Amino acid sequence: MKELIVGLAGNPNVGKTTVFNQLTGMRQHVGNWPGKTVEKAEGSFKHGDYEYNIVDLPGNYALSAHSMEEIVSRDFIVDDDSDVIINVVDAANLERNLYLTVQMMELGANLVMALNMNDFAKKKDHIIDIKLMSELLGFPVVEINAKTKDGIEELLTTVENASKNPIDSSAKLSYSDELKGHLSELQKIIEQDKALCDVPSIWIAIKLLEKDSIVIEKVQHSSLSSKIMREVDRIAKHLSDVYDEGAEEVIANARYAFI
Ligand SMILES: Nc1nc2c(ncn2[C@@H]2O[C@H](COP(=O)(O)OP(=O)(O)OP(=O)(O)O)[C@@H](O)[C@H]2O)c(=O)[nH]1
Ligand SMILES: [Mg+2]
Structure with a gap:
């Protein structure tokens, strides 16, 4: 069994906890971040040869030092030995969501994007060229539906491949x-x-x-x-x-x- 430490990061209300619950089978599990007042959820599950340790990070729009939530998320990316950060993105609000993505790229995080809320994007007639977006960003983008679990299997395979070939995502900025x-x-x-x-x-x-x-x-x-x-x-x-x-x-x- 190989151990993987994976963070779920993204804007508020994009489906991070829904993904977390689908993967861990948990409804809620809240622990205390050491020395911080903000809560995070941590869970584990097995997939193939991998034992996942997955962390549901607080939702935020920036990675500045202005709020505890932002500091918790960026400390996880900077300090913890995470293998991959899954950036959960609301496809119906791509521009706003990418503002956080870009800040995680500045940190060089080993990113995989889980593009969620595609039903809402389709209602708005947004057509997203996932292949092109992935080329431009320099890391994989996987379309998912957190509620129905569509794409979750592909997401995990992609995360496992990304853990084997970590990238410096700041390269394409x-x-x-x-x-x-x-x-x-x-x-x-x-x-x-x-x-x-x-x-x-x-x-x-x-x-x-x-x-x-x-x-x-x-x-x-x-x-x-x-x-x-x-x-x-x-x-x-x-x-x-x-x-x-x-x-x-x-x-x-x-x-x-x-x-
Ligand atoms: N229509 C639709 N709803 C979704 C999808 N994914 C999640 N949701 C719903 O969106 C809402 C927010 O999901 P959460 O998983 O709580 O979002 P979150 O990113 O953890 O939010 P914060 O913890 O506040 O940052 C819930 O009501 C979910 O059921 C999706 O793909 N389509
Ligand atoms: Mg949540």
Whole structure:
């Protein structure tokens, strides 16, 4: 038996718990995240040669440090030794859902997308080219119906293949040349400190420009801290001169442009 640790992540109300319950046969199982007030559900089941440990993460729209739910989800992706993150997506609200997907790509998560709520998408006459979307994102997309279990078997096979060939999902992200140039200047400095390299440097660079309190604190422990923060200030000022917007808005716009 091979053990797999898999997270279910996505926006609120997209069907994560429905998938979780279908897979584990559980109705509800709530545990406490260590030291956090937010609850998560954890369950296990067997599929073929695999023993799954699956975690139903809180639903959220972002992975900033603004709420406990967001911190719980991103800590799971950053810190826990998960094999695969299943991003459950509401196909009827693709653009909004992809905003979180892109943030998980910045983290380089080993992603598989479970495209759910396809009945609602069809009612809205949305036709989604799954093959093309998967090519553009650089990771597999599987159409499912969490309520009827359609596609769940294919989802598990896809997750198992993804666990054998983990990818850095940040590879396919592309932001504007202007922003990319500045990010890579900052990334070069960040990469000089090995202690900061447990997550993709693009993620640290973006989070610093977004003034993320937790990442700023992490960087403050680095010997390169003052060099890094000087560069962050310089880029933030430059971006606001060029775009007449704060760095946070520039980054949000770049994400939507990619989407
Ligand atoms: N029509 C339709 N309804 C679905 C589908 N998948 C799930 N649902 C329903 O959508 C609602 C929300 O599902 P949940 O599984 O609770 O969603 P969630 O992502 O866990 O939500 P949060 O925990 O609030 O983030 C439930 O009423 C489900 O029965 C689907 O494919 N089609
Ligand atoms: Mg839920």
